[in-house]
Amino acid sequence: PQLINQIAAGEVIERPASIVKELVENSLDAGARQIEVRLERGGAKRILVRDDGCGMTAEELPLAVSRHATSKIASLADLESVATLGFRGEALPSMASVARLRIVSRRAEGEHGFAITADGSDQTPAAEPAAHAPGTSVEVQDLFFNTPARRKFLRTEKTELGHIEQLIRRVALAHAAVGFRLEHNGRSVLDLRAAGGGEANLPQRLEQTLGGEFLAASLVLDDQAIGLRLFGWVAQPAFSRSQADRQFFFVNGRMVRDKLVTHAVRQAYQDVLHHSRHPAYVLFFELDPRQVDVNVHPAKQEVRFREARQVHDFIFRALHRRLAGGTMAEGMP
Ligand code: ADP
Ligand code: MG
Numbered sequence: 263p264q265l266i267n268q269i270a271a272g273e274v275i276e277r278p279a280s281i282v283k284e285l286v287e288n289s290l291d292a293g294a295r296q297i298e299v300r301l302e303r304g305g306a307k308r309i310l311v312r313d314d315g316c317g318m319t320a321e322e323l324p325l326a327v328s329r330h331a332t333s334k335i336a337s338l339a340d341l342e343s344v345a346t347l348g349f350r351g352e353a354l355p356s357m358a359s360v361a362r363l364r365i366v367s368r369r370a371e372g373e374h375g376f377a378i379t380a381d382g383s384d385q386t387p388a389a390e391p392a393a394h395a396p397g398t399s400v401e402v403q404d405l406f407f408n409t410p411a412r413r414k415f416l417r418t419e420k421t422e423l424g425h426i427e428q429l430i431r432r433v434a435l436a437h438a439a440v441g442f443r444l445e446h447n448g449r450s451v452l453d454l455r456a457a458g459g460g461e462a463n464l465p466q467r468l469e470q471t472l473g474g475e476f477l478a479a480s481l482v483l484d485d486q487a488i489g490l491r492l493f494g495w496v497a498q499p500a501f502s503r504s505q506a507d508r509q510f511f512f513v514n515g516r517m518v519r520d521k522l523v524t525h526a527v528r529q530a531y532q533d534v535l536h537h538s539r540h541p542a543y544v545l546f547f548e549l550d551p552r553q554v555d556v557n558v559h560p561a562k563q564e565v566r567f568r569e570a571r572q573v574h575d576f577i578f579r580a581l582h583r584r585l586a587g588g589t590m591a592e593g594m595p
Pocket of ligand 1: 325352
């Protein structure tokens with residue numbers, strides 16, 4: 263199992279940001295309203311993710327770090343309609359095989375919490391009583407300490423932190439009602455407060471994550487037809503120096519980087535503005551979950567649409583209409 267776990271780890275854990283992604287998704291699955299991420303040395307030394315979600319019992323803790331023990335899927339039929347972000351039950355055991363993993367967790371009804379430390383060996387660790395507020399803290403230390411070849415691929419602190427920052431922005435845009443904090447080497451990097459629920463909170467979240475200039479310089483779009491909906495913000499390419507990190511496309515709340523989507527978006531910009539260099543946008547696409555497979559690959563952000571052509575054309579037309587019809591807001595550079 264140790265080896266199998268390390269191989270699985272190769273699939274999902276490329277760098278500190280991959281760990282933060284899995285942990286934050288677990289926190290969201292657990293219903294957290296506030297998620298805190300603390301890093302040391304770009305996450306290579308230490309990653310701590312703390313949430314106020316449902317927590318785990320003393321019995322659940324050892325299961326969480328054993329392979330394929332996911333609590334999120336009861337049958338194959340569930341696979342078709344997984345609403346939660348994770349379902350493979352591989353993330354925590356994979357982490358335990360390439361780093362030192364410690365989890366402290368408490369259910370709301372528990373009198374106190376429990377902790378386990380997984381050392382990557384085949385023995386299932388036992389949970390011991392520990393102090394914790396309702397919720398869960400997962401700590402991952404010394405990433406790749408036992409796989410030096412992979413440790414070499416880690417980049418500078420700054421680069422790894424950059425990846426994590428971008429990840430938190432992404433997740434925070436998809437979950438506007440959840441508060442996020444990011445701290446690096448004891449200093450606050452992001453503090454994204456949640457000011458209410460749902461879509462109403464989105465403009466504020468947009469401002470927190472991408473800045474007021476983006477919001478001021480973009481058009482609001484909201485279009486729906488044949489069971490598909492596309493809404494969000496689109497800005498003209500001239501908007502700012504570096505745009506590559508200002509392209510966010512979510513499918514049913516999950517960030518994707520997909521060829522079909524990118525093509526449709528670029529095509530619309532190209533048609534209306536006669537060039538499609540670095541458009542900036544935050545777009546949310548919603549459709550029946552049975553019409554899309556979001557689990558093409560555990561780590562990649564690709565999706566597969568059942569009606570690919572229809573989806574492409576809908577996205578293209580919705581954007582085209584908005585870009586052509588709306589004059590870009592005042593304040594455009
Ligand atoms: P998956 O998320 O695919 O189920 P993971 O390895 O990420 O697999 O997590 C294993 C299990 O541990 C989850 O199914 C869940 O029951 C539990 N778990 C992990 N993180 C948390 C958390 N932050 N709060 C509550 N339960 C958690
Ligand atoms: Mg998970």
